Amino acid sequence: DTAVSQTPKYLVTQMGNDKSIKCEQNLGHDTMYWYKQDSKKFLKIMFSYNNKELIINETVPNRFSPKSPDKAHLNLHINSLELGDSAVYFCASSLAGEQETQYFGPGTRLLVL
Amino acid sequence: SQELEQSPQSLIVQEGKNLTINCTSSKTLYGLYWYKQKYGEGLIFLMMLQKGGEEKSHEKITAKLDEKKQQSSLHITASQPSHAGIYLCGGPRRGVPGNQFYFGTGTSLTVIP
Numbered sequence: 001d002t003a004v005s006q007t008p009k010y011l012v013t014q015m016g017n018d019k020s021i022k023c024e025q026n027l028g029h030d031t032m033y034w035y036k037q038d039s040k041k042f043l044k045i046m047f048s049y050n051n052k053e054l055i056i057n058e059t060v061p062n063r064f065s066p067k068s069p070d071k072a073h074l075n076l077h078i079n080s081l082e083l084g085d086s087a088v089y090f091c092a093s094s095l096a097g098e099q100e101t102q103y104f105g106p107g108t109r110l111l112v113l
Numbered sequence: 114s115q116e117l118e119q120s121p122q123s124l125i126v127q128e129g130k131n132l133t134i135n136c137t138s139s140k141t142l143y144g145l146y147w148y149k150q151k152y153g154e155g156l157i158f159l160m161m162l163q164k165g166g167e168e169k170s171h172e173k174i175t176a177k178l179d180e181k182k183q184q185s186s187l188h189i190t191a192s193q194p195s196h197a198g199i200y201l202c203g204g205p206r207r208g209v210p211g212n213q214f215y216f217g218t219g220t221s222l223t224v225i226p
Binding site for chain 2: 004033041042043044045090092101102103104105106107
């Protein structure tokens with residue numbers, strides 16, 4: 001039983017393309033997140049949604065647009081991909097509340113050529 | 114500067130040896146979480162420490178949180194190749210809305226059989 005799933009696992013694309021990464025959680029959690037892990041393995045939060053509402057939007061280019069059709073899904077759409085977007089993107093979810101454990105998806109490895 | 118500093122950055126140990134990874138936060142956290150990331154995979158939740166002075170163990174891994182809740186250590190006893198991976202500490206910071214996790218810089222562990 002997969003708790004937090006992401007698709008695709010790998011994504012190789014050309015510069016300038018538009019792509020989406022999907023995330024789904026079956027834990028009944030209210031809050032979902034997107035993180036970017038850079039080449040030095042540092043994880044940085046990008047967005048956080050609680051019950052389909054945006055609550056955190058860090059300094060991320062507006063080419064990145066999260067979409068939450070329902071509280072079990074938080075998809076990440078990226079327009080006009082750039083070389084610097086190459087990274088591993090992790091989705092996570094947690095129950096609402098500041099001390100709730102976050103559970104992570106397996107990650108999507110994006111390579112922009 | 115990073116919110117959370119981990120040391121060492123990387124560690125290579127012989128199987129059977131003990132090791133310790135440290136995590137220091139510049140701010141007080143609500144809770145301190147330890148995650149493990151296997152190479153090319155997602156983040157696996159290990160344990161969470163909430164109270165100052167708390168200590169938790171799971172199998173051969175023990176994590177401690179200091180009284181001020183700004184420093185934590187992860188100790189592995191009699192390491193095995195299965196312990197290899199990247200260890201990340203992190204947690205939500207007080208006063209920051211939305212359960213935004215701050216993560217450490219990661220410690221890469223290699224266990225030589």
